[in-house]
Amino acid sequence: MLSLLLCCVAGCAQEAPPKVTLICTVAPDVICLKVQSGEAVFGTQHPYEAQPGDRIDNPEQHRWVIRDGKCIGALAGADQKIIRDMDRVVGPRIDGARLSQADGYRVACAADPNYAAPVTPTAVHRKSKPTALARTAGWSFDSPVEHTIYLRLPKPLGIGKEYAVTFPEGVLPEQRFTYEPVQLRSEAIHVSHLGFRPDDPAKVGFLSCWMGDGGGLKYAEGLPFHVVDEATGNSLADGVLRLAKAAEATDENAYKVNHNKADVWEADFTALTRKGTYRLYVEGIGCSYSFPIADDVWRKAFTVSARGFFHQRSGIALGPPYTDYVRPRCFHPDDGVKVYASTAGLMDTGNGLNGADSNFGNLVKGATDEIVPNAWGGYMDAGDWDRRIQHLVVSRRLLELQEMAPDTFAGFSLNIPESDNALPDIVDEALFNLDCYRRMQTPDGGIRGGIESAEHPRQGEGSWQESLKIMAYAPCVWSSYEYAGVAARAARVLEPLDAGLATVYRDNALRAMEWAERELPTRADKKDPHAVKDSRNLAAAELYRLTGDERWNRIFLETTVFTDPKADLFVWQDHEQRDAPWVYAETDEPGVDATVQANCRAAVIREGEARAARADRTAFRWVQYEWRPTGAGSLTAPDAVSMIRAHRLTGDSKYLRAIVLACQTGAGANPVNLCYTTGLGHASPQHPLHIDSQVTGQPPPPGLTIFGPSNPTQMSQDWALDFIDRTCYPPSREWPIIEAYFDVFWYPLMCEFTVQQPMADNAFAWGYLAAR
Secondary structure (H helix, E strand, O other): OHHHHHHHHHOOOOOOOOEEEEEEEEEOOEEEEEEEEOEEEOOOEEEOOOOOOOEEEOOOOOOEEEEOOEEEEEEEOOOOOEEEEOOEEEOOOOOHHHHOOHHHOEEEOOOOHHHOOOEOOOEEEEEEEEOOOEEEEOOEEEOOEEEEEEEEOOOOOOOOOEEEEEOHHHOOOOEEEEOOOOOOEOOOEEEOOOOEOOOOOOOEEEEOOEOHHHOEOOOOOOOEEEEEEOOOOOEEEEEEOEEEEOOOOOOOOOOOOOOOOOOEEEEEOOOOOOOEEEEEEEOOOEEOOOEEEOOOHHHHHHHHHHHHHHHOEOOOOEOOOOOOOOEOOOOOHHHOOOEEEEEEEHHHOOOOOOOOOOOOHHHHHOEEEEEOOOOOOOEOOOOOOOEEHHHHHHHHHHHHHHHHOHHHHHOOOOOOHHHHOOOOHHHHHHHHHHHHHHHOOOOOOOOEOEEEEOOOOOOOOOHHHOOOOEEEEEEOHHHHHHHHHHHHHHHHHHOOOOHHHHHHHHHHHHHHHHHHHHHHHHHOOOOOOHHHHHHHHHHHHHHHHHHOOHHHHHHHHHHOOOOOOOOOOEEOOOEEOOHHHHHHHOOOOOOOOHHHHHHHHHHHHHHHHHHHHHOOOOOOOOOOOOOOOOOOOOOOOOOOHHHHHHHHHHOOHHHHHHHHHHOOOOOOOOOOOOOOEOOOOOOOOOOOOOHHHHHHOOOOOOOOEOOOOOOHHHOOOOHHHHHHOOOOEOOHHHOOHHHOOOOOOOOHHHHOOOHHHHHHHHHHHHHHHHHO
16 A cells, blocks of 8 residues: 555656735735745655665765765665655746836726726735755755735725736736635634634634735724624624734743734634634635634544544554554564663653753663563654653643543544544553553563664654664663653543553552662762652652552652742742642542642642733733743643643633633634644645655644744754745744744754644643533
């Protein structure tokens, strides 16, 4: 099946001329055109037929094949019998500067006296960005480009009239469109692609437009909006836009940054509860994408998000009947894959808690010839393939959802191989991840921190073709505490579902905790980071809640910060104890310290209140800790965990409202009009940094929530931005942060993701909204 797919992909490359992909209005006197110039054709795998004179460059890593002085591809697999071609860009490109010539455009309409004679725009504004980075050689890239052009006109257009637009020097064919703003989608109007549940306590959309070198478009106050029923064309909600955030405002975070560079106006239609499919219409400007109001909106979104974890599974084959995305089984010992023990624990490496180490330095230095049995499974970290103990955040969140709403999730199908067993699918998904580490538990109870290759993946290889040495981290106290806490939660969740299986995880959790407790004194002189104490504290809280054993209660009380009634869940470089106080607040044992428990509850609510307040401080209602630098998913997934828990503890609807608002930006209510989770909405990322889908030429699997926009001004030097800026206009560091997303694959800070963040954050929030 996979070889047939690759052959089909290889035969699909066709050169396409530049074309207009959208024509709309962003104001009654401003026409917006999107022009696609060039197309990326990505390399495919096929048998390597060596030719005399072929040279292999960088054989230790990427194994580039040089033929006649040109890089033609990279070898894949241990036997090096497969080559993946280099990418290329086909089709003629348009110089953006040609599209910026105002005197070259004409706008005409025989039925409009203002345009009966062709009219030249008074100004033309432009922004341009790459829509992919095609790797044409080792460190050479080329890009197709999307140009967005704004034609500012001397007079407003006439509703219902057809206009013709001609381009400078005839560089593109004449374009015709009818100005019917009640039907015409506008790039300036933004709304969630997922939609809303009838009882959602917030339903909003937005109006904003940054015109590149033309800056933010100014709109008049008091613009009317309408929510139009797609079936009938009738308006079922009407109102007036209110200013959500001015372009000059600098209070969106603690760094005094405005993320938008344009005024942002909000349409609030919370009162609309009638089910249907709608579009948001702003008079004279245009409409949003359509969106539903339906009972199952959040259920559908959560299902796709949770299935993203299934698509990240290692050690199984992916394909029908569980998914249309096809990938051979990878990293499984039955296929001859060998995983070697390293003497380096995860916490002592750069991928763990040791900031002084590189990603792979201590891991590779500690490599041995000892084979670790049963080392498979878990979730691939991101676009590449490592599995680390940090991924257990996913299992923790899924198990917490099950505890919160067991009846809801009992019949909730994720269409996974375990769907026909007696456990809820979200529990099965959580256990698949957890079991990777359970299988590698040492006889004396220690937990290995994960499985990692000796370097980042080789260019052109799929996960099932990995040819680098694969190692398992040595057991360490941090990974053992992390596992003990999640395994204890799994045991508690399983008790009413499968008592025998609950005992398995209970015993594993206790063995891991006991091992870590014996090992911890040997590290007394190591000055371990606070993450070790925090994970110990959480594991003790979970084990006390599970077993009622006072030993774990004592350890929790000795290591908690919540003996202080003013302690916060997180203080930078001091502690991060966000989960443990929630566990202790939920614990019903006679030995619970009532004062500490009250402090825990108060701290959870206090952070929930602080996060909820942020939803009213940001233009597009995204929520994050105010001192967190923008990026790594802060605009694509909600920082909603404390708000969810505060809502559970208090029932106060203000938290539910803030959770719904916090989900809007990542769901499509943003200036890019993109849902940042693959496979959802009218538009979603097409080039996330997901190596297996790129190697096989498939669309990315659904359910991957990517990092998305980041603050480019935080990067003094960034190789990916250097390539992006070759075609980006204005330069990337001048773009509004919320719009600074470039769907190009080769930009990890934007295009990659991890399962623990932002994917777990999204799944938890959407799951809670589905189950409430």
